[in-house]
Amino acid sequence: MHQIRSYFEKTVKMSDSDWEFFSSKLKRTEYKKRTALLRVGEVESHLNFIETGSIRMFIPKEENDLTFAFSFSGQFMSAYDSFITQTPSNYQTETITDTVLWSITFDDLQDIYRNTDCGQIIGRKTAESLFLLKVKREQSLLNESAEDRYLNLFTEQPHLIKEIPLKFLASYIGITPQALSRIRKRIS
Amino acid sequence: MHQIRSYFEKTVKMSDSDWEFFSSKLKRTEYKKRTALLRVGEVESHLNFIETGSIRMFIPKEENDLTFAFSFSGQFMSAYDSFITQTPSNYQTETITDTVLWSITFDDLQDIYRNTDCGQIIGRKTAESLFLLKVKREQSLLNESAEDRYLNLFTEQPHLIKEIPLKFLASYIGITPQALSRIRKRIS
């Protein structure tokens, strides 16, 4: 749980009383692998910190789901667009492996925004860092070939390639599992 | 200039004194078309509100630039990733048409964050809404065909198709100018 405080303190100085207030809102929950945290049409009510495990976000499809994002231990995750707008999500979030989360509800977070000095700053920093991730992703999708994206993934997150089913990776990269299987074969 | 205040008040109530403080920092500037606002390697020092005009963001390339975003009158624009991290931008921002901007500097904005009640909230809301745009974009790039994206652009921003050179649109959609020219021909 202290990793959450240090996560914040990378960007914002947090007083003990603010941390006290914040941490009192956190709930720890364990999930089995392949457990849905949020389904399409539901409103995201939690912001989660991943203690251990991995999560994917995807738009369910008849044949192959469209997996567009992953989150790993040490990161915050949430259907953040649904969360901040409090409107139904058009995608699902689901554990890939057994996962432990520390969660805070939307209402409690609003409370923190109102009642702590650092709350607003943390909220802004969170939104900003999520924005940065998406900018990077956008440029990757427009700028790089599928093979580039696979190789970059490989260098940035080598563990990921072993832990995550190929079909999720393929979807994330923007191609079919067959195509990724061929790329893999070609470059190995 | 009042459109800026109403822009904010869509989400946050702003006191007269806060608005006074905020607006005192704004500078109005006129730009000719095809004027670079920020070049690759420079650090974005301004957040701009577009009074009139249109702007594109692109990564310069030998042959065809990679245009990945547009901004129009009534919107805020900035190389926001460079702005919030205060690190060099890997892309350029440039007016497409003659453009009028109201600008605030990074330092003045930090001042507003510190010294007004609504500053942090506005900062958070800004980051959140930019994040939402990028989420939408990501799903569009993964979920839709080039033709889908063109047609959606066409219905959402019909004026855009007339004002903006085809090669910029093509790049934004993620295809070559030739390919877009053919799509255009086919569906007309």
Add this chain to the structure above:
DNA sequence: CGCCGAGTTGAACTGAATCAAGAAACGTGG
């Protein structure tokens, strides 16, 4: 053991890239 989902491989097809050339529009200087 038998089943099922995940991954691999093959063959035919397709949307878009690339290379190339010509037509149209655009801006600038005389």
Add this chain to the structure above:
DNA sequence: CCACGTTTCTTGATTCAGTTCAACTCGGCG
């Protein structure tokens, strides 16, 4: 206001990466 050069757009031919459909292998699990 026209003439010229430059850029943008269009069109054609070829190539290529990735899709689709289909069959087969492999590993885990009831």
